[in-house]
Amino acid sequence: MTDFVAWMQACQSRMETVLGALLPQPGIAPARLHEAMRYAVLGGGKRVRPLLAFAAGEVTGAVVERVQYAAAAVELIHAYSLVHDDLPAMDNDALRRGKPTVHVEFDEATALLAGDALQSLAFETLAERALADDPRHQLEMLHLLAAAAGSRGMAGGQAIDLASVGKSLELAELEFMHIHKTGALIRAAVLLGAHCGTLLDRQPQMDHYAKCIGLAFQVVDDVLDAEASTATLGKTAGKDAANNKPTYVSLLGASRARELAQELRADAQAALAGFGAEATRLRQLADFVVERGF
Amino acid sequence: MTDFVAWMQACQSRMETVLGALLPQPGIAPARLHEAMRYAVLGGGKRVRPLLAFAAGEVTGAVVERVQYAAAAVELIHAYSLVHDDLPAMDNDALRRGKPTVHVEFDEATALLAGDALQSLAFETLAERALADDPRHQLEMLHLLAAAAGSRGMAGGQAIDLASVGKSLELAELEFMHIHKTGALIRAAVLLGAHCGTLLDRQPQMDHYAKCIGLAFQVVDDVLDAEASTATLGKTAGKDAANNKPTYVSLLGASRARELAQELRADAQAALAGFGAEATRLRQLADFVVERGF
Numbered sequence: 001m002t003d004f005v006a007w008m009q010a011c012q013s014r015m016e017t018v019l020g021a022l023l024p025q026p027g028i029a030p031a032r033l034h035e036a037m038r039y040a041v042l043g044g045g046k047r048v049r050p051l052l053a054f055a056a057g058e059v060t061g062a063v064v065e066r067v068q069y070a071a072a073a074v075e076l077i078h079a080y081s082l083v084h085d086d087l088p089a090m091d092n093d094a095l096r097r098g099k100p101t102v103h104v105e106f107d108e109a110t111a112l113l114a115g116d117a118l119q120s121l122a123f124e125t126l127a128e129r130a131l132a133d134d135p136r137h138q139l140e141m142l143h144l145l146a147a148a149a150g151s152r153g154m155a156g157g158q159a160i161d162l163a164s165v166g167k168s169l170e171l172a173e174l175e176f177m178h179i180h181k182t183g184a185l186i187r188a189a190v191l192l193g194a195h196c197g198t199l200l201d202r203q204p205q206m207d208h209y210a211k212c213i214g215l216a217f218q219v220v221d222d223v224l225d226a227e228a229s230t231a232t233l234g235k236t237a238g239k240d241a242a243n244n245k246p247t248y249v250s251l252l253g254a255s256r257a258r259e260l261a262q263e264l265r266a267d268a269q270a271a272l273a274g275f276g277a278e279a280t281r282l283r284q285l286a287d288f289v290v291e292r293g294f
Numbered sequence: 295m296t297d298f299v300a301w302m303q304a305c306q307s308r309m310e311t312v313l314g315a316l317l318p319q320p321g322i323a324p325a326r327l328h329e330a331m332r333y334a335v336l337g338g339g340k341r342v343r344p345l346l347a348f349a350a351g352e353v354t355g356a357v358v359e360r361v362q363y364a365a366a367a368v369e370l371i372h373a374y375s376l377v378h379d380d381l382p383a384m385d386n387d388a389l390r391r392g393k394p395t396v397h398v399e400f401d402e403a404t405a406l407l408a409g410d411a412l413q414s415l416a417f418e419t420l421a422e423r424a425l426a427d428d429p430r431h432q433l434e435m436l437h438l439l440a441a442a443a444g445s446r447g448m449a450g451g452q453a454i455d456l457a458s459v460g461k462s463l464e465l466a467e468l469e470f471m472h473i474h475k476t477g478a479l480i481r482a483a484v485l486l487g488a489h490c491g492t493l494l495d496r497q498p499q500m501d502h503y504a505k506c507i508g509l510a511f512q513v514v515d516d517v518l519d520a521e522a523s524t525a526t527l528g529k530t531a532g533k534d535a536a537n538n539k540p541t542y543v544s545l546l547g548a549s550r551a552r553e554l555a556q557e558l559r560a561d562a563q564a565a566l567a568g569f570g571a572e573a574t575r576l577r578q579l580a581d582f583v584v585e586r587g588f
Contacts, residue, residue, distance in 0.1 A: 024445055029470075033445050033453035084410060087383075089402035108383035109456050112406070113449050116378060119410065120444030123417045127436035135429035142421035142436055150414030151318055151327050155407050159327040162403050176323075 004284045008051060011071075015050045016042065018068045019075065022125055036106045036114040037121075041079045044097035048217070048289065049074045049186060053193030055281035056206060060197025066131045070141060070192040073122040077149050078185060080118035083111050085158065093239070119149070131196055141195045148188035157181025161245070169246040175215065182221075183214030190282075205271050209282060212268035217289050219261045222247040223254055224292075265290040298578045302345060305365075309344045310336065312362045313369065316419055330400045330408040331415075335373045338391035342511070342583065343368045343480060347487030349575035350500060354491025360425045364435060364486040367416040371443050372479060374412035377405050379452065385537070389530050413443070425490055435489045442482035451475025455539070463540040469509065476515075477508030484576075496569070503565040503576060510558035511583050516541040517551050518586075559584040 019041055024034040050071035057067035086093040086101040087108065094104050103111035126145060132138040147153055157180030164177060190210035194203070225240050226249040240247045248257040268286040272279045313335055318328040344365035351361035380387040380395040381402065388398050397405035420439060426432040441447055451474030458471060484504035488497070519534050520543040534541045542551040562580040566573045 028446075030445070030450050030453040030457065032457065033450060037445060080410075084406060087406065089381075089406055110453065112378060112381065112383055113445075113453050113456075116374075116409075116413065116443075117445035117449040119413050120440050120447075120449065124437060124440035124444060127433050127440060135433055139421050139429055139432060139436075142433075143418060146414050146418035146421060149410075150418060151324070151331060151407075151411035152322075153414075155411040155414065156324050156327060159324040159404065159407050162407075163324065163326065 004281075004288075007281065008288075011051055011054045012047050014064070014068055015047050015071060015075065018072050022072055022076075022121065032106065032110060033113055033117065036102055036110045037118055039099075039105060040083045040102050040114055040118065041076065044099070045075075045079075047071075047075060048285075049078055049189035051285055052186065052189040052210070052213070052282075055279075055285050056190045056193030057196050058281050059202070059206065059275060059278045060194045060199055061278070062193065062195075062197030066196040067193050069125055069129065069131055070196055071189070073125045073145060074185060074189045074192060076118050076122035076125065077145065077154070077188075080115040080122070081149075081154055081158070081185075083115040083118065087111060090158070090162070091239070091243075122149075126192075133198070137195050137199075141192050144191055144195075145188050148184040153180055153184035153188075154182075157184065164246055166244045167246065169251070171251055174246055174248065174251060178215060178218040179211070182218045183211060186210060186214035186217060202275070205274060206282075209268045209271040209286070212264045212271065213286055213289055216261050216264035216268065216286075219248045219257055219264065220290060220292060222249045223257050223261070225249075226254060261290050298575075298582075301575065302582075305345055305348045306341050308358070308362055309341050309365060309369065312366050316363075316366055316370075316415065326400065326404060327407055327411065330396055330404045331412055333393075333399060334377045334396050334408055334412065335370065338393070339369075339373075341365075341369060342579075343372055343483035345579055346480065346483040346504070346507070346576075349573075349579050350484045350487030351490050352575050353496065353500065353569060353572050354488045354493055355572070356487065356489075356491030360490040361487050363419055363423065363425055364490055365483070367419045367439060368479060368483045368486060370412050370416035370419065371439065371448070371482075374409040374416070375443075375448055375452070375479075377409040377412065381405060384452070384456070385533070387530055387533070416443075420486075427492070431489050431493075435486050438485055438489075439482050442478040447474055447478035447482075448476075451478065458540055460538045461540065463545070465545055468540055468542065468545060472509060472512040473505070476512045477505060480504060480508035480511060499565050499568060500576075503562045503580070506558045506562035506565065507580055507583055510555050510562065510580075513542045513551055513555045513558065514584060514586060516543045517548055517555070519543075520548060555584050 023038050023041060026035045026038055028034055053071035053074060054067055082096060083102045085091050086096055087103055094101055102114055123142065126142050149155065157177055160177040161181055187210040190206055194206055265286050269283060272283055317332050317335060320329045320332055322328055347365035347368060348361055376390060377396045379385050380390055381397055387395055389395065396408055417436060420436050443449065451471055454471040455475055481504040484500055488500055542554065559580050563577060566577055
């Protein structure tokens with residue numbers, strides 16, 4: 001486990017360096033926009049999606065100098081979505097990763113444009129240099145990420161989330177929302193990392209692993225939102241209940257939600273049963289994602 | 295010229311069909327988001343960028359079944375930028391293409407997400423199917439569009455535009471803003487259309503043509519905004535003066551702005567001097583872009 005922590009920190013540190021180099025320097029015009037983009041992305045976050053990309057890359061023997069750009073692209077999409085989510089027209093949140101949100105620190109128009117430009121930068125990053133042996137695999141990576149980010153992925157999940165405020169959802173509807181809102185991008189992180197190496201015929205298993213982890217991640221998030229403090233989370237806690245949003249906790253209770261997270265973890269591990277030591281990091285991440293909530 | 299009008303109408307009609315098929319059907323969940331995306335894109339607009347892509351494709355012998363997707367991707371980026379521009383935090387405009395803007399017809403959150411999802415759909419469209427003989431050329435197309443849309447392109451131009459409200463700019467600064475805000479995407483339209491065929495060594499000339507057209511387009515836009523009526527434009531006229539925005543008209547006067555547009559047209563035509571009949575549509579478009587203002 002010490003070894004896992006060291007690996008995680010090395011990945012996070014590499015990610016920070018790569019993102020810092022990809023983001024336009026703050027001195028370049030338009031300076032305020034570039035400052036806002038850097039503010040939104042750097043110096044915070046657990047980088048769960050990049051970690052999953054790095055771990056998936058290990059399974060397919062991908063070189064880390066490629067995986068780091070796939071990981072960065074996914075993280076840029078994630079960062080843009082947080083900036084836009086926090087806007088007054090959406091969740092209207094003032095705190096993120098222990099700091100004022102982008103529209104509070106800068107202004108609404110800058111936050112809107114910074115989010116827009118971060119999305120463009122994600123695709124620029126994926127298209128800019130060779131990341132796969134076959135350029136057609138790289139086109140597939142771009143397609144995967146765009147679909148995961150769009151209206152039938154993350155953005156669609158946000159729309160369903162907004163529409164669900166104040167409504168009571170069935171468990172199946174809640175799951176549908178989260179498969180879009182969080183699951184699609186987590187799945188993209190795993191598949192993009194894997195695409196940098198030699199995929200062989202393992203994609204279905206990795207895909208199933210990714211779906212379980214994506215859902216487990218959200219279940220744990222709901223538990224944390226209900227039970228942790230704002231100081232621990234670095235973002236406003238208790239927000240879901242305050243906004244009258246349906247969650248796994250409101251639907252199942254905290255105790256059953258915890259059980260569900262454990263079941264999803266077991267399911268994710270089972271999907272990796274046919275893999276050897278090359279999937280060690282993916283297995284450890286499944287434990288990490290679930291245990292951060294307990 | 296009759297022939298040119300027929301060609302233009304055929305391109306516009308093809309574009310409407312292709313966009314209608316690419317956009318998610320309104321019945322698919324999340325239905326409201328998909329309705330907003332279709333509302334933002336379909337049934338309006340001159341499709342100047344797609345026309346430029348089709349015309350550039352003719353120069354390089356590209357098949358129209360490929361160019362139409364490159365053209366659609368550029369138009370989706372353009373459409374997303376209009377939706378976000380019209381938001382209250384930006385230009386706060388209620389009218390576009392003769393209809394209520396997306397956030398007026400739907401709501402702010404839906405407009406924000408529709409814009410976000412349209413950007414993703416643009417890249418999905420470019421990555422989804424083979425559009426160039428060499429997949430590496432297609433990766434270059436994705437890179438070109440992402441860079442043109444991002445903080446060193448269109449989104450950056452918007453940020454400079456916002457920062458310029460109420461300030462007096464030098465001509466060089468105004469040009470810098472427009473090269474980003476409008477020019478980058480118009481250039482991308484030309485280059486993406488060309489990339490669907492056989493580029494040979496003509497890229498620099500087409501690039502110069504595109505830069506001249508992009509700037510001419512903006513100069514004419516400024517003249518129209520200052521002189522045409524809201525009914526003719528289908529969007530709020532006189533907006534620049536009302537918002538105290540620097541324009542070519544406020545800086546040069548309408549008469550000199552008109553001369554500048556003609557000079558840029560001549561410059562664009564000169565860039566095509568080495569081409570034959572295959573550049574006829576590009577030449578006609580240069581005239582069309584400038585003459586719509588007169």
